[in-house]
Amino acid sequence: MSEIDLCGVGLRGPILNGSGTFDAIAARRAFGDLLLDRFPFDCFVSKTITLQPREGNPPPRLWETASGLVNSIGLPNKGVRRFLELDLPLLAELPVPLCVSVMGFSHEELARLVEEIEALDEISLIELNLSCPNVETGTLVGADPEETAAALTAARASTDKPLIAKLSPSATDPAAVAAAAELAGADAISLINTLKGMPLHPTTREPWLGGRTGGLSGPAVRVVALEQVASVAARVDVPVIGMGGISCGRDAADLLAAGASAVAVGTENFRDPAAGRRIAAELAAFEQKVPAK
Amino acid sequence: MSEIDLCGVGLRGPILNGSGTFDAIAARRAFGDLLLDRFPFDCFVSKTITLQPREGNPPPRLWETASGLVNSIGLPNKGVRRFLELDLPLLAELPVPLCVSVMGFSHEELARLVEEIEALDEISLIELNLSCPNVETGTLVGADPEETAAALTAARASTDKPLIAKLSPSATDPAAVAAAAELAGADAISLINTLKGMPLHPTTREPWLGGRTGGLSGPAVRVVALEQVASVAARVDVPVIGMGGISCGRDAADLLAAGASAVAVGTENFRDPAAGRRIAAELAAFEQKVPAK
Amino acid sequence: MSVAAEPRTLAPPERRIAEVKRVERIGAYDLIVARDPVGPADPQPGQFYMLASGERWGGGDRERPYLPRAFSFARVRRLPGGQGVDLSFLLEDVGPGTQRLGELAAGESLMLLGPLGVGFARPSQDRRPLLVGGGIGVAPILCWDDELRADGVEAAVLLGFRSAGHAAAAALFGGAPDVSTDDGSAGRRALVTEPLRAELERDPHATVYACGPEPMLDAVRGLCANLGVPAQLALEAGMACGYGACFGCVVATVDGYARVCVDGPVFAGEALA
Amino acid sequence: MSVAAEPRTLAPPERRIAEVKRVERIGAYDLIVARDPVGPADPQPGQFYMLASGERWGGGDRERPYLPRAFSFARVRRLPGGQGVDLSFLLEDVGPGTQRLGELAAGESLMLLGPLGVGFARPSQDRRPLLVGGGIGVAPILCWDDELRADGVEAAVLLGFRSAGHAAAAALFGGAPDVSTDDGSAGRRALVTEPLRAELERDPHATVYACGPEPMLDAVRGLCANLGVPAQLALEAGMACGYGACFGCVVATVDGYARVCVDGPVFAGEALA
Ligand SMILES: Cc1cc2nc3c(=O)[nH]c(=O)nc-3n(C[C@H](O)[C@H](O)[C@H](O)COP(=O)(O)OP(=O)(O)OC[C@H]3O[C@@H](n4cnc5c(N)ncnc54)[C@H](O)[C@@H]3O)c2cc1C
Ligand SMILES: Cc1cc2nc3c(=O)[nH]c(=O)nc-3n(C[C@H](O)[C@H](O)[C@H](O)COP(=O)(O)OP(=O)(O)OC[C@H]3O[C@@H](n4cnc5c(N)ncnc54)[C@H](O)[C@@H]3O)c2cc1C
Ligand SMILES: Cc1cc2nc3c(=O)[nH]c(=O)nc-3n(C[C@H](O)[C@H](O)[C@H](O)COP(=O)(O)O)c2cc1C
Ligand SMILES: Cc1cc2nc3c(=O)[nH]c(=O)nc-3n(C[C@H](O)[C@H](O)[C@H](O)COP(=O)(O)O)c2cc1C
Ligand code: FES
Ligand code: FES
DSSP: OOOEEETTEEESSSEEEOTTSOOHHHHHHHHTTHHHHTOOOSBEEOOOBOSSOBOOOOSOOEEEETTEEEEOOOOOBOOHHHIIIIIHHHHTTSSSOEEEEEOOSSHHHHHHHHHHHHTOTTOOEEEEEOOOTTSHHHHHHHHOHHHHHHHHHHHHHTOOSOEEEEOOTTOSOHHHHHHHHHHTTOSEEEEOOOEEEOOBOTTTOSBSBTTBSEEEESGGGHHHHHHHHHHHHHHOSSOEEEESSOOSHHHHHHHHHTTOSEEEEOTHHHHOTTHHHHHHHHHHHHGGGSOOO | OOOEEETTEEESSSEEEOTTSOOHHHHHHHHTTHHHHTOSOSBEEOOOBOSSOBOOOOSOOEEEETTEEEEOOOOOBOOHHHIIIIIHHHHTTSSSOEEEEEOOSSHHHHHHHHHHHHTOTTEEEEEEEOOOTTSHHHHHHHHOHHHHHHHHHHHHTTOOSOEEEEOOTTOSOHHHHHHHHHHTTOSEEEEOOOEEEOOBOTTTOSBSBTTBSEEEESGGGHHHHHHHHHHHHHHOSSOEEEESSOOSHHHHHHHHHTTOSEEEEOTHHHHOTTHHHHHHHHHHHHGGGSOOO | OOOOSSSOOOOOSSOEEEEEEEEEEETTEEEEEEEESSSOSOOOBTBEEEEEESSOOSSSGGGOOOSOEEEEOOEEEEOSTTOOEEEEEEEOOOSHHHHHHHTOOTTOEEEEEEEESBOOOOOOTTOEEEEEEEGGGHHHHHHHHHHHHHTTOOOEEEEEESSHHHHGGGGGSSSOOEEEESSSSSSEESOTHHHHHHHHHHOOOEEEEEESOHHHHHHHHHHHHHHTOOEEEEOOOOOSSSSSSSOOSEEEETTEEEETTTTOBEEEGGGBO | OOOOSSSOOOOOSSOEEEEEEEEEEETTEEEEEEEESSSOSOOOBTBEEEEEESSOOSSSGGGOOOSOEEEEOOEEEEOSTTOOEEEEEEEOOOSHHHHHHHTOOTTOEEEEEEEESBOOOOOOTTOEEEEEEEGGGHHHHHHHHHHHHHTTOOOEEEEEESSHHHHGGGGGSSSOOEEEESSSSSSEESOTHHHHHHHHHHOOOEEEEEESOHHHHHHHHHHHHHHTOOEEEEOOOOOSSSSSSSOOSEEEETTEEEETTTTOBEEEGGGBO
């Protein structure tokens, strides 16, 4: 597969994982070093890291819906310090560049988070999760142009690494938010994150998820992702990383045709840890049709 | 099924059709008067009517996606004058109350539309479509509290009939928009309308739909509807009409449990014209569990 | 048959279950025979039904099919003593829906709504019916020919196919239809419009009834227009509901968009834009 | 068996296709035997596989299943000359996924990922293994008993079921397991914790291995804690991926939430919060 350039970082191909949909360290425990030989992605994106450790939401955290999954994981993570101490050395062993996803609950926090990782050569890219639907401020920031610009400004000031702004699909006008992010210094835009949803318990009819509401992903959101990626790609000059409902090469080709420069596989990883590799192979068949952006 | 009261209008049950998902006049041509004896809904909602006639979008207008449908119909209609002249007499023969859905592209237009139907006794309720994703202004109005309030004010001034505000699911905070609508005089809130989506042609990878983008409906949006209906119902005092992905009684029961006072069946009608009746029967089994609002 | 102002037999207002009696491979096509216990005994040739399998409708390629699919009935057999009718459908596998339906086996259930739409109208006294079918479009032509024959009318039937495999469907006809194929592997090597032109030039006092791929219908329409011969064309369009509910199946006509499912599928050639 | 620091046999890093060899009804349960051509020959009892049918996974009740489902292997048979292994799974039909898997027929394909998670660890020298299974939870107990027997260890096996229909699974065991049922329709009328208590009071020098419904596991855990007997409990949780990717399958432990799929499914009783 042809080598691509994402914000100055060379990738062997256009396929990333969606943040929070693949844990390379856990996968290595399950699959051993064969995982490294057959690594499914061309760039690895970490689960979103926060300044303080988080336990995440109480279970149940998963609901299977028509052609999709609703999750309320709640961003469990070690906190940036222990992530850098315990996880980074292992992630540095991966055969592909590393992108760390971060979320700050205030501009100060975001700035501090970014500072913590700024100096580390093992980290090639930083993704700002402005959109996690399970943490209130997340939705608000990524859905609002001003808020998004402010967050980008805070992060931009503390790093020279490429910054990817991951938008919220709850934005009424994602293109406007993307334009604001670009203006405030984003080097790339990624979307879509999960759509807010709330399944009910089959018998009690109370919210099923421990976090009450969750995020919808999978084939059910495919056409929504295509529309948002196309409208954002039409508005901004920076590269767009498209994701949402990719389950085969055709879906990846669709997102690239809609204007994305790279794509990320999320929920499909849960059906097959090698989904990224399979999709890359299927995509190769479409590639000649894909307009290089 | 127990009789319910919707904004002062008595219904034999809680099941409406989603606007634009059932044409009672065309259905009568296909099924004859048996349709009236076995009418599937407890209140009939017309397709959205505009002041001027509209041809609608060029075909193709339909795309089938994972557990859902994407449509770009584009609000074809005769225009209010010919609707009242040609369609109203036939709709007046239906065994259930009539709700007319209208959309105005300006406050003046909306006011004039509402005035046109204000005096007619055959019409029990008016639904303001603030949210059709196929007509640009639609999305904007229903997604923005101020715009929505202004539209409601314009309509409210010209009618004493119950006004239902149908929101746009593209609103970042549907509850805020609903609250604004309530404050400006809405007698009920209905949601969700379709989510914006854009399928691509299988081979050319150009937008498949004649209208380029369309609206996603069906089981794929079920959990999104539940979340938005719950957040709106928690915020407003007026009744909420819940819709989105209903395909069986359990789905209707879920929306009622989430706080809706009535529900509307949309895409499922396409799979079976009697879906409304089947769902009503299935719902009866759940009813004791449903909290009356 | 019921003599309706327009050839439209009304459908029961709900989806019902028919039992699959037989599934047969006819060359490149699948023939499904299903018993409709309660539906009308006189669907009009050109009318169609919305079909879905009773089980496992969904979960196919890309989690489809989800919506029912439209199919002209190709043949109807009335059973004695109100046991209902056996409906035949001729299918071409072009995607997840037709594939799933082709997998049905005798004894399994078929969900069915119909008959729907407007069928073919009788020709005026001074004109002979001339039937033209292309590919899977032979389906409504077959039942129309059946019905004309039942009324003692021997219509000329001109069929066009890609190749011999598809032409196998010609054997279903009562008479001996004229067959053309693109590759000459069966019958004449020609487009069906060539024998049609010959027929019409021989004697233009005909009404043409046609169903087939869009390019063929366009050619037939043009030909008939030039010769001043009335044409009734059975169209196709992507459909969601089949009974006028979704406004998704429109075709451009001289007075704007019309819904193929309720205003058609049979349209007069001159009505189309 | 491979002597791993923790009883975890690594899985190939991709989903693979196994061929269904046999599907059998064992009382209330389905036994599926599938040939895994390339997977490891030594999955550890207590480890599990993520399964999906090769075809028609989806399109069931409410358009589900969509994600694969987790199942402990119940028995493994190593085939001569690297032909792979025959894996047995014991299923209880509780929803669309288990229903679909139960519909599989010999010759059809089964999508499979695994073995996953951590299995049961050997008891320390001074303790005898004591196996406790409740309902469908007998699955991992069965292969654990198989393996202990293969090593010449004859462990006491205590099984509890709703009724005789479910108790039929006891016949799969090598020895003569002690059976209790809720309704007394087979074996003793009792909860399996009663014979367990008696066993442990007779001689507490045991390590208890248990799998079953939550209330049963809670009771076993409490009982063992009181008597100071180590317990290894095989837990269940709703899963999406099975290999630590989604963080969806957590259970509360003394040091926070742990993922049942990678940190378990076997946990020490005292590790759970
Ligand atoms: C009135 C009428 C009568 C008909 N009679 C017959 C008949 O007798 N026999 C017969 O075989 N066929 C008949 N058809 C055609 C038949 O309805 C279609 O072939 C069928 O619906 C195809 O469904 P599918 O899932 O197999 O294929 P699809 O996947 O639906 O593909 C069929 C076509 O739809 C388009 N398409 C592809 N993907 C999508 C998508 N996701 N959403 C929307 N469109 C898509 C493409 O153009 C493709 O060529 C008739 C159609 C009509 C309207
Ligand atoms: C490690 C492990 C080992 C297992 N071993 C076995 C075994 O050997 N044999 C066996 O039979 N089972 C085993 N199970 C349980 C098995 O995985 C489940 O029974 C199966 O996943 C049920 O899937 P289903 O589609 O049939 O039922 P589901 O519809 O998934 O229902 C199962 C339960 O999930 C919940 N649920 C209902 N609807 C939904 C929804 N839409 N989304 C999410 N949750 C929902 C309910 O609590 C319901 O009781 C094991 C589970 C684990 C984690
Ligand atoms: C279980 C789960 C956990 C996720 N966690 C994160 C996260 O931590 N940070 C983030 O930015 N996105 C997260 N996402 C969103 C995905 O990265 C992706 O944007 C979304 O799932 C859409 O892609 P998909 O349809 O292919 O799954 C998560 C998604 C899932 C399903
Ligand atoms: C084909 C189609 C046409 C629609 N037309 C309208 C419309 O004219 N006015 C409107 O307010 N909503 C319209 N809708 C939205 C539905 O009324 C409903 O809000 C939406 O489809 C969600 O419900 P469902 O998932 O049950 O279909 C339309 C939906 C479909 C699928
Ligand atoms: S198919 Fe729905 S209107 Fe024709
Ligand atoms: S099932 Fe996904 S982390 Fe355990």
